[in-house]
Amino acid sequence: MAELRNSNRRLQALQRQNKDVEDALERFNDQLARLNDGGANSKTPGDLEGGQNERFEMIERKLNSISRILYNSISHMRNNNDELKSLKNDVAAIGNNTWKILSQYQNILDKEISNTGLMELKNRFNRHALVDHCLNSTVDRPKNCLDLHRKGKPSGVYKIYPSNHKDGFMVLCEMSDGGGWTVIQNRYDGSQNFFLGWNEYKHGFGNLGGEFWLGLDNIYHLTGQEVNELFIELLDNTSTRKFARYSAFSIGSEVEGYPLKLLGGYSGDAEDSLIYHAGSRFSTKDKDQDEWDEGSCPRSHGGGWWYKACDTSNLNGRYLVGEVPDSFQYQGMYWAGFRGPQYSLKQSRMMVRPKDNDIS
Template sequence: MGCEMAAKIIYVSSVIYLCISTCYAATSETPIEVDITTVVEGKLDNRIESRRPFESMLKSTDKSQQTFCPEVCQSSYCKNLVGVSKDKSCPIKKLPDRGERIPKNCKEIFEKGNIISGIYEILPHNKSKPTMVLCDMELQGGGWTHIQNRFDGSEDFYRNWRDYKFGFGNLEGEFWIGLETIYYLTAFEDMELLVELTDKNDVKYYANYGRFSIGPELEGYILKAASPYSGTAGDNMDYHLGQKFTTKDLDQDKWPQDNCANFSMGGWWYNNCYASNPNGQHRNMKHVEELKRKGMNWDKISSPDGYFLYGTRMLVRPKH
């Protein structure tokens, strides 16, 4: 019996070791060594737990290894990925049991006493499945739900309709939460929008909109409301009011000659074409003639030395 039990422990240890190696190998430039004994005792090395997950973690693995990897290896990795960036092996979110209520947005979480910014689960009004979001509990009174975050160019925002609909990226990095989620967040209660724009010298500008909402996909996720404006960045959303969302594979803008998403290399509520383009290409460079409309811009901000914007955040919060 003793030998049989020892054999089982060795087998389980090997399984967990393979799983951890598979799931976390891509998180470091150097290999991570795991002590089998600490795994068996449930004491995972802190170095592994602290590794920041990113998109290629499971994509580089064999399909059989992906399905083999248990939930303990995937939970942290999967919960931070947005929309189409989720791996097929990530579990599908389900509705909670009856009686268990998930907050609709970050403000509800904040009002329950959770004042630490971070990743939380929400279930927007009328949405069928919960979703993970990044909450800012400090900026301008707290309770803000991120719908977009950019700061280093690690995520490509020149994407198709499906990607913009369901979202993409990593909540610990750059991401777009998805038009479908934005619709459910803004369509059924009054929401305000905060846009934070950062230039190359880390100077921040703000555009606050007292009411913000978009329509459903059947209406092209039309930008229904973005007013009244206040702030330091200037109002560059008014030009886009009433416009449907346009991506490189679905042209719904007002430019008859071409597709604004292809010209501006992003996805947005383009008109003919834009006064703001926070989803344009991240370019750590000065404007040059051939590229000056093909990057992250907010036209009323005079960027130092003619540089493109370096970072943007978009956040929503209930008015009441």
């Protein structure tokens, strides 16, 4: 930016110098005209003889003055041409450097964007660490199911107190598969309707003893302050079981639209059918935040989900079970990598757990 400002100042100086040259040339033309007029007015030999010497001296002085003006003008023009050439080279060099800097910045920005979710989690965790310590200093209250697992608690329903949530809420803890998992979604018989609105998906619905959705607000409190893993279990109508596991998972706040903000390293045998939705905001039938301009994903495909335009998975879709006709494609509870969008799965369970290197 400093180089551009310097070049701009130099260009303005050149413009002023060119104006001076134009003024000098104009004065030169005026004086030539006056000399011509003077010669034309000396009509008789007597007039020439009477003031010949004086007129010659005047003409010589004017010619000398004109020569100096012309010399200075030519010098300025040469200098200006050199300056303009130099300025063009400088501008070209600045343009090349600016392009290189912008390219480097874009590469850095791409890397930063991929790490934004993780950085925000770290900052939030640091901000709430002291608050969390104060809330749990007098009573030993579990923050999550992992705390309960470390105390030897079995699978079951418990009340937990995540960071920045002093009132706490009830959850279903699963202590198998390494233990410490908090179940955020559970479906297995179709008894609970999942084609509901924003308010229900925000606060949660169903029964922790049966089918349920824990609630976006609760999921945010679980995953918004520290890095969590995500574990998804799937079962088809032939009792074939598949799973998908992600090393990092986090959603944003309601103000942000509860986006799927962080989704890290996939492993499992169900194939990765969630990565397409990374970064997408949550949508319901009465709050459409998807990227499909021609329609509404939650209305067309049924159920609330992190729709993009529209989906490669929808575990909150309609409970249809088994193969579905073309007219119901993408509308069932499906996972593209396991049976595809023309098959509605029998069971689905989503669980989160704080990232901990001491457990597997």
